Amino acid sequence: MADRPGEPRATGPKQASVGVHGITETLTYVQAETGTVRGVRTLLALNQVDGFDCPSCAWGDPEPGHRKHAEFCENGAKAVAWEATRKRVDASFFAQHTIADLRGRDGHWLEAQGRLSEPMHLPPGGDRYLPIAWDDALRLVADRLRALPDPNRAVFYTSGRTSNEAAFVYQLLARRLGTNNLPDCSNMCHESSGAALTETIGVGKGTVSLQDITDHAQLIMIVGQNPGTCHPRMLTALEQAKRRGAKIIAVNPLPEAGFGRFRNPQTLRGLAGPGTQLADRYLPVRVNGDLALFAGLNKALLAAEETAPGTVLDHDFIDRYCDGFEQAAAAWQALDWERVQELTGLGRRAVEYTAADVMAADSVVVCWAMGLTQHHNAVPTIREIVNFLLLRGNIGRPGAGPAPIRGHSNVQGDRTMGIWEKMPDSFLDALRAEFGFDPPRDHGWDTVESIRAMRDGKVDVFFALGGNFAAATPDTTVTEKALANCALTVHVATKLNRSHLCHGAEALLLPCLGRTERDIQAGVEQFVTVEDSMAMVHASHGRLAPGSPQLRSEVSIVTALGRELFGDAMGWERMGRDYRVIRRHIEHVVPGFHAFEERVAQPGGFMLPRGPRDSRTFPTATGKARFTVNAVTAVRVPDGHLLLTTVRSHDQFNTTVYGLDDRYRGIEGGRRVVFLNEDDMKTLAVSAGDLVDLVSHYPDRERRARDFRVVPYPVPRGCAATYFPEANLLVPLDSTAETSNTPTTKSVVISVQPATAPG
Numbered sequence: 001m002a003d004r005p006g007e008p009r010a011t012g013p014k015q016a017s018v019g020v021h022g023i024t025e026t027l028t029y030v031q032a033e034t035g036t037v038r039g040v041r042t043l044l045a046l047n048q049v050d051g052f053d054c055p056s057c058a059w060g061d062p063e064p065g066h067r068k069h070a071e072f073c074e075n076g077a078k079a080v081a082w083e084a085t086r087k088r089v090d091a092s093f094f095a096q097h098t099i100a101d102l103r104g105r106d107g108h109w110l111e112a113q114g115r116l117s118e119p120m121h122l123p124p125g126g127d128r129y130l131p132i133a134w135d136d137a138l139r140l141v142a143d144r145l146r147a148l149p150d151p152n153r154a155v156f157y158t159s160g161r162t163s164n165e166a167a168f169v170y171q172l173l174a175r176r177l178g179t180n181n182l183p184d185c186s187n188m189c190h191e192s193s194g195a196a197l198t199e200t201i202g203v204g205k206g207t208v209s210l211q212d213i214t215d216h217a218q219l220i221m222i223v224g225q226n227p228g229t230c231h232p233r234m235l236t237a238l239e240q241a242k243r244r245g246a247k248i249i250a251v252n253p254l255p256e257a258g259f260g261r262f263r264n265p266q267t268l269r270g271l272a273g274p275g276t277q278l279a280d281r282y283l284p285v286r287v288n289g290d291l292a293l294f295a296g297l298n299k300a301l302l303a304a305e306e307t308a309p310g311t312v313l314d315h316d317f318i319d320r321y322c323d324g325f326e327q328a329a330a331a332w333q334a335l336d337w338e339r340v341q342e343l344t345g346l347g348r349r350a351v352e353y354t355a356a357d358v359m360a361a362d363s364v365v366v367c368w369a370m371g372l373t374q375h376h377n378a379v380p381t382i383r384e385i386v387n388f389l390l391l392r393g394n395i396g397r398p399g400a401g402p403a404p405i406r407g408h409s410n411v412q413g414d415r416t417m418g419i420w421e422k423m424p425d426s427f428l429d430a431l432r433a434e435f436g437f438d439p440p441r442d443h444g445w446d447t448v449e450s451i452r453a454m455r456d457g458k459v460d461v462f463f464a465l466g467g468n469f470a471a472a473t474p475d476t477t478v479t480e481k482a483l484a485n486c487a488l489t490v491h492v493a494t495k496l497n498r499s500h501l502c503h504g505a506e507a508l509l510l511p512c513l514g515r516t517e518r519d520i521q522a523g524v525e526q527f528v529t530v531e532d533s534m535a536m537v538h539a540s541h542g543r544l545a546p547g548s549p550q551l552r553s554e555v556s557i558v559t560a561l562g563r564e565l566f567g568d569a570m571g572w573e574r575m576g577r578d579y580r581v582i583r584r585h586i587e588h589v590v591p592g593f594h595a596f597e598e599r600v601a602q603p604g605g606f607m608l609p610r611g612p613r614d615s616r617t618f619p620t621a622t623g624k625a626r627f628t629v630n631a632v633t634a635v636r637v638p639d640g641h642l643l644l645t646t647v648r649s650h651d652q653f654n655t656t657v658y659g660l661d662d663r664y665r666g667i668e669g670g671r672r673v674v675f676l677n678e679d680d681m682k683t684l685a686v687s688a689g690d691l692v693d694l695v696s697h698y699p700d701r702e703r704r705a706r707d708f709r710v711v712p713y714p715v716p717r718g719c720a721a722t723y724f725p726e727a728n729l730l731v732p733l734d735s736t737a738e739t740s741n742t743p744t745t746k747s748v749v750i751s752v753q754p755a756t757a758p759g
């Protein structure tokens with residue numbers, strides 16, 4: 001990728017988050033992209049009961065009466081401005097730029113050109129995209145899909161901004177065609193959480209509500225998550241929790257600014273005062289050391305119980321609701337403290353003090369995100385966290401439970417709607433009953449399997465509803481070639497990105513409405529629905545005039561394609577004209593959506609049922625919550641190598657780079673940096689500012705990412721960090737988490753070598 005090495009400056013990690021600086025920076029960006037009046041009007045509709053859902057993260061909204069006039073964060077504001085920009089990428093843009101030219105630009109430049117504004121077609125052998133009429137474009141896709149010798153030669157990718165309504169009709173289209181090839185960004189995100197939670201508590205989602213965090217939890221652990229950047233509104237909830245006396249423990253190899261003082265920009269106190277110190281304890285765990293840490297905590301809790309029987313564990317809960325305790329306890333007894341210390345990089349005392357904090361708290365919530373899910377042992381790590389919660393009955397009561405904090409604003413809802421390559425038979429049965437066709441039963445391909453299939457020539461049509469497949473997935477070089485192997489690639493998108501340039505023999509670029517825009521079908525304004533991290537389902541009403549008259553909604557594109565492909569026996573046209581028809585189907589097919597239309601009309605929407613939380617029912621294989629035995633492992637790092645984790649900067653949303661600064665980590669003006677421990681720098685004989693290559697050594701071959709500046713940083717010894725997606729080419733396609741098959745983008749074994757000239 002032509003991501004030229006800027007000349008980043010490093011000023012060291014910051015101790016505090018948000019504050020006035022953040023607001024001015026955001027307003028400048030909003031103004032530059034949208035012009036002020038449009039910008040401010042847009043922002044005020046954000047996350048209000050009659051406004052649109054923030055397209056950025058999946059953090060939950062406060063109850064309707066408790067919303068601030070400005071219920072958004074710095075990064076939500078950027079996401080909205082990014083979508084509401086006045087710049088346009090139209091036919092004249094593509095006439096001026098060949099694909100080869102565009103492939104030479106970096107992702108930041110591509111998206112900065114503005115909104116895609118008309119459908120475009122790259123004919124076989126063409127060197128640039130040309131305009132095409134909507135009807136012709138949809139007919140082309142339908143023709144190619146119909147001509148497939150086997151429906152499994154098509155792949156339908158989804159990114160997590162897609163609404164419930166669009167996701168539902170999209171999975172319906174794929175299954176009606178006859179395939180379960182529905183990979184999504186969740187395969188790279190919280191798949192490990194889903195797998196671990198389904199196995200142990202019977203539901204693949206968190207069980208915690210926003211009020212559990214703000215009003216009830218006595219201890220909140222934030223593990224492998226960077227709320228100051230990725231879920232800034234969570235800081236407001238944590239501040240509320242602190243004010244009523246809750247404790248907070250952060251577990252992270254990097255001392256993120258969000259754990260320090262928080263200056264709430266939405267209160268006068270926050271703007272003027274010193275702010276609230278959020279974390280009471282910070283554990284600088286080694287990258288991939290979390291399984292060992294939680295096993296160590298469980299060992300410490302068990303030991304304390306043996307010293308003072310009946311005071312630590314919740315035996316009543318364990319006996320009534322759980323199984324597998326004895327085996328798990330035996331494993332903790334056998335666990336060696338030295339191993340815990342070696343793998344976590346933390347002293348035994350630090351673990352025992354933390355266990356004491358846990359014992360002092362009547363209710364504990366554990367929040368986590370990508371710091372846990374993208375490792376080989378991600379699923380056992382999260383199972384071990386469930387063990388930790390079960391030991392003290394920290395599930396199914398106020399202020400307690402597991403809280404995987406989701407990424408994309410509707411990634412959780414998309415799953416609920418059936419975007420998954422292996423939906424259970426109960427869902428497929430309901431689909432058959434509702435629509436009268438036999439959905440395929442064989443599991444489809446997830447993201448990694450889809451890349452392999454494309455690489456191996458098993459895919460003719462790749463269709464993406466949003467996202468940036470080429471940049472977000474691992475092994476960039478392999479993935480880009482894999483996409484080029486397809487006969488047809490189709491992207492429904494708002495902005496131009498790298499994936500649109502890694503095209504098949506023929507390609508289509510279909511521009512769609514964003515979350516902020518008014519969606520009118522057959523003269524009637526429509527709304528869509530989304531589900532947040534806390535399983536609240538609510539409506540989202542676009543407020544802005546569409547960026548171009550040619551934009552169509554995702555629902556309208558998918559239903560029009562459905563009609564073109566299958567005729568109208570299933571009522572595609574009605575679904576596309578009136579989204580209430582889709583919601584009625586959802587009500588019949590998806591559990592928890594009874595009286596959908598009425599309940600979603602209530603301010604704030606409604607909460608989906610969560611058995612473990614509401615009634616301590618655990619729909620697992622045994623009908624009980626399950627303790628598991630998890631071998632305490634971590635990635636083995638050979639001498640002279642480091643374990644690299646890949647993180648987001650404060651100025652990006654996944655592959656969308658808003659700007660080149662990472663304010664909280666003190667990086668300005670560039671992204672090609674690698675954060676190293678100063679002792680490791682001595683051993684490696686590198687100095688601050690040196691230009692180095694990062695080289696990953698997986699058995700199949702060497703992978704090299706060139707030209708990164710060394711930045712000394714307080715990461716644990718033997719660990720390193722750099723930014724996603726620049727580092728994705730280092731992640732081998734075959735290096736995935738057990739069970740969830742999530743790429744191990746947070747543990748890549750690398751060596752740091754002097755920069756070589758591009759070969």
Ligand SMILES: Nc1nc2c(c(=O)[nH]1)N[C@H]1C(S)=C(S)[C@@H](COP(=O)(O)OP(=O)(O)OC[C@H]3O[C@@H](n4cnc5c(=O)[nH]c(N)nc54)[C@H](O)[C@@H]3O)O[C@H]1N2
Pocket residue numbers: 056057058075189223224225226227229230231251252253254256285286287288289290369370371372406407408645646647648649650652653654655746
């Ligand atoms: N502004 C902004 N908001 C976003 C996004 C964005 O890109 N920008 N992306 C959205 C999406 S899709 C997602 S999934 C979420 C992601 O939200 P996060 O998961 O918070 O984001 P990451 O930057 O991937 O960082 C994970 C955190 O884990 C830490 N970490 C890395 N390795 C380890 C480890 O081995 N152990 C532990 N304990 N910690 C580790 C990192 O230091 C970092 O603080 O955010 C969502 N919100």
Ligand SMILES: Nc1nc2c(c(=O)[nH]1)N[C@H]1C(S)=C(S)[C@@H](COP(=O)(O)OP(=O)(O)OC[C@H]3O[C@@H](n4cnc5c(=O)[nH]c(N)nc54)[C@H](O)[C@@H]3O)O[C@H]1N2
Pocket residue numbers: 111158159160161162185186188189190370374407408465466467468469472473492493494495496497512513514515554646647648653654655656724725727728731745746
């Ligand atoms: N190394 C490394 N790799 C990672 C991660 C990591 O932490 N490290 N994180 C992983 C995670 S958690 C995730 S979720 C994935 C993200 O993977 P994706 O979801 O595929 O990527 P995004 O960058 O979120 O997609 C951005 C693009 O979506 C399109 N878009 C934006 N809004 C809309 C909309 O409303 N509709 C439509 N149709 N298109 C829209 C725009 O064209 C934009 O360019 O990346 C994964 N990859």
Ligand SMILES: [Mo]
Pocket residue numbers: 185188189190406407408
């Ligand atoms: Mo994500």
